[in-house]
Amino acid sequence: MKSVVALVVVTIAGMLCFVAPAAARDRVHFIAADEVVWNYAPQNRNIISGKPLRALRPAQLGWVYRKALYREYTDATFKTLLPIPPGERYRGLAGPTVHAEVGDTVIIVFRNRTTLPLDIAPTGVVSKPMPTAVRPGTTVTYRWPVTAAAGPASADTSSLVWAYISDVRQGTVDSAGLIGPLIVTRRGEARADGSPADVDQEIVTLFSSQLEDQSPLVAENLQDRSINTRGINGHAGSFSPDNAFPSINGYVYGNMPMPALREHSRVRWYLLTTMNGFDGHTPTFSGQTVVTQGNRADAVNLVFRQAVVDMVPDDPGIWLLTCSNDIHLALGMEARYEVLP
């Protein structure tokens, strides 16, 4: 009988220990909107087919455009970029990953270093103050309290993803590239860095049709002869479709650096998308299957939403991650990922 009591006591103590709230943290990020010269195909080849890139379309400026991107710095001086680990270079266009556990507060020190009025506005959580246009060259600090309402519901996995975007001129700025992930982990299920403890590797991918004709930087791109080397006229009839880049993390035709996964590890893919009329994506994995919303799949319907996809790779090799919408595929919305034994 004594041992039973002891067992009960130990069990309760263990449970208490498990549910004891981790100290709520302030998670501070120094994020700037920077103007960056972005290359959709930096390897200058079609890496999937092994052939040269397709010819430029008649009114296509090229593969390189000036864009506005969120980038993370080490401190409030915004002098030193936070280095991106070599294994995460695939992140490309996507903004820095912001992690939080339910109960935490995310603090974003935001500096607008572009020439455009921009902000940084989260979905899923309420920003204080409410984001409004931040004048070029100025800095604003936002607090994002991460409440239970922003965290996983009962049917969700241990973490979920929201997008933060600039919403000053919504519908155009996401074609400048201003979007990044906010990952929220259920209370008690996070590591110290906010990532979910039951996941070995997280990979963020942005499936986006970047429409350069709608970018707020289109005029600069047209005028800049280092970008518009052929002197394309912005009023050309096919300017709009010829400068559309359905891309994964801002890369086309397999130019995304390959994420490397370990066989039998627990990999969580967070899928983001933008929301223009040319977005309507089906991210499709070859070689492995995934579980999303409790269902087995290898293709995910990603239309104006975010998705969380869990994979335990079991088939080593180099595999495709593509959009199964044929127009997007033809325009290069394809990447590779590698599973190491």
Add this chain to the structure above:
Amino acid sequence: MLKLSRVAAFVAMVGSVVLLAWAAPSQARTRTYYIAADEVIWNYAPSGEDLIAQRPLPPLAPMQLGWSYHKAIYREYLDSTFRKLKPRSPEDAYLGILGPVIHAEVGDTVVVVFRNNARFPLTVHAHGLFYTKSSEGAPYQDGVSAWNKNGDSVPQGQTFTYTWQVPERAGPAPGDGSSVVWMYHSHQDEVGDVNTGPIGPIVVTAKGMAKADGSPKDVDREIFAMFAQFDESSSRYFQANISDPRINPRHVKPVGNFSTTDDDIWTINGYSFGNMPVPSMRVGQRVRWYLLSTMSDFDFHAPHWHGNTVVVNGMRTDLAQLGPMAMTVADMIPDDAGTWLFHCHVNVHLAGGMEARYRVLP
């Protein structure tokens, strides 16, 4: 205390016997299919009528060749001689352009002996199942030398054997029912191939939940429906169709890049305007619908059943949602006898003939 532990021991014993029985592996099988890609002239509306509205088909769009096109489709044969087609039963006639249904239980191995009878190289690429590079059936720069990639491009008249394993990860996840559906299709030139026609379904049933034929025990009738925007200008027979007067009697000439929507055919299992043979089922049967879609730019569909409801992902509905390359399961226990409409609820697709019927017998 003693009594309690005796009861516990008994419960544990019974429990482990039950568990052992449950976990006892059913015979893992190798399921072999002889599948050829055959050239056919496919008619999207063989009756020549709109069978839903009971009137003639709508007039051809200006750049539409007609309702019949050269296509290549997967067909099942009895053996490796590929001489005799395996007959398709009348109750499966509605499968139409779909290749043979491949069934497997978790733990099985699927072998597809593939003969390419089409005039250009094709392959068989499976979704969901486990394959090594030699059985992937998709050529691209994957760091594998060519000798290990014979399945990536099977020339006309050649045969290649694909071997796919069916591990746990190819079967139902905790939120799924007793079976899931995958697609197999040619991936030599992916977009061109899919618009050309070689596509079929794979059903994977959870371990211990399968009948001998691999289909799920807790389902009485399986129905497959593929919602496809066939873009004939992306078909690998595009030129052949243009230059064949049987297909193109009006001598439509391609203009510019010919990217009109006139040659987009809106289909369910390769049929438009109700021309799909009507599948039937009985009131009270456990019917599982497997829904697929292809990969064209407007392959966003809203399959809608009249007359009966379904359960998708644990939720009651009468309308499912498909994006490109979707693979979705919907369970129905029909309670309302009659002939009912089953169609896509997107207006343009509906107007284009993406509609069929199903019949519930009392």
